[in-house]
């Protein structure tokens with residue numbers, strides 16, 4: 001089987017694409033790459049369209065390298081990757097809806113993001129005696145994002161659940177076309193609200209790679225602080241929310257307090273609770289002052305004081321453990337096949353974290369663990385997040401101790417270029433692909449949320465569980481609807 | 487667990503923690519809300535939230551209203567699961583084409599009298615998604631809006647103030 005390097009050699013290298021190489025390939029090489037991914041030797045990182053071109057990003061885990069392959073499809077057709085490698089199927093369906101490019105022989109002919117068809121959506125069937133269906137959503141009982149779940153159940157046991165997404169499709173990638181960088185950054189931050197910093201960072205890093213800019217060291221550290229605060233807030237909130245879905249409201253209340261304190265500290269440091277409009281291409285829009293650092297210091301001390309007791313409470317409450325242990329098991333083989341990122345992957349043996357595997361500053365100078373487990377159940381996903389809270393606290397301390405002095409912004413020039421960037425959000429790896437024209441306008445910006453490779457796995461993890469455990473399993477994945485639907 | 491329960495009984499609640507300027511504002515709000523809600527609606531107002539294409543940040547801040555700092559239920563404001571139980575429809579997002587029908591059906595399922603509150607810049611006029619062919623560009627394009635709370639996202643206190651304003655107008 002060819003390596004990524006071999007595949008790239010078959011193609012024609014494209015100049016001015018950074019930092020990973022990009023090659024124009026023919027249909028044969030395209031299919032060879034798909035087969036290599038299907039074989040488990042490459043991980044599919046993304047698949048997106050452009051005007052009459054399809055692109056595919058691939059990761060060679062072993063070599064720690066990644067690349068983009070592009071295939072021209074002047075007749076608006078390309079050989080399906082999903083035919084060989086199922087993780088690509090939804091991406092191809094979206095591509096067909098958005099760009100009118102046809103993945104030839106894609107196993108699933110149904111639309112995905114485009115709901116305008118009029119005819120009822122044909123859900124996959126499940127047949128057998130005494131099965132019935134439950135339709136849930138898009139408007140859910142709680143205050144959550146919209147999506148539809150179609151359950152087929154036998155008594156209480158889920159036989160199949162099928163997701164229907166696309167309800168929050170806002171057309172972000174179209175709005176990106178022709179946008180100036182400032183507008184692009186605003187849009188990127190609003191792809192998925194809980195990952196504001198992650199998207200701002202991924203976008204900024206893509207711009208900087210395309211323009212070959214280096215933000216000042218202080219800005220890199222402040223970005224790191226922002227990213228870890230975002231991770232902390234989400235992990236703390238979600239650990240509580242998962243327990244709440246197992247009807248253990250006390251954890252929810254206490255974790256909610258800690259989350260609120262993180263958001264207040266973020267507001268105190270950067271002027272916005274979710275750190276909107278704080279991180280910009282070229283650096284950061286807000287420096288942190290001594291008062292801000294004192295706030296962070298107090299925050300870390302506070303969480304260190306209160307969090308361990310909550311962890312103990314989680315661990316020692318038998319009725320809660322009864323719900324989380326062995327529920328919603330995601331098998332390691334599936335996590336690997338789909339390249340599942342974040343705690344979903346790491347709880348199922350895929351110890352991938354962009355901060356470590358394709359390290360970017362400031363993480364290349366910091367010490368931290370990437371916790372991983374193999375059980376793959378709700379409990380394992382909770383534990384990964386508990387461990388990551390601890391790691392984030394330590395990272396914040398390290399960054400504060402080493403915070404370089406100096407400016408926090410470099411001037412952003414304009415010139416044409418192409419780039420790709422990947423950063424680790426709280427949910428997993430966010431990928432951005434960018435093409436800029438000579439006046440610094442965005443020609444094409446593709447944003448790939450980690451949820452693309454996690455949503456399908458939720459369908460697999462829920463099989464055989466009881467319907468009442470679905471909210472619990474769903475929350476333990478906490479995939480993004482907005483990030484997926486764009 | 488006993489320790490936590492005991493602490494809950496013996497420690498002062500966070501909601502009345504030493505008043506920082508913001509918390510003082512919260513306490514004052516609480517008093518206003520209580521009188522208003524009691525007078526108009528006999529102590530309670532039920533809210534149904536619908537995400538009509540939000541980035542989810544507005545939801546996060548609406549969620550925060552339930553945490554111990556804001557504890558919105560003490561004002562008689564509570565989130566309900568069914569539109570049939572709701573007085574107020576809280577809508578976020580620019581109203582995507584794909585959510586429009588679901589939003590309208592939720593609105594139609596609510597009994598009268600009913601009010602609609604649009605939360606966030608997106609809900610107001612489409613925010614930074616205005617102009618996209620995939621969105622209607624604001625809640626008012628789909629259902630009649632009684633009040634808008636701007637912000638991206640509006641912080642919990644602003645949402646609370648907005649709900650109070652609505653109550654006073656009722």
Ligand code: SF4
Pocket residue numbers: 190193539540541542543544578579605606607608609613637638639640
């Ligand atoms: S107003 Fe801002 S925070 Fe709210 S949904 Fe729109 S983009 Fe997100």
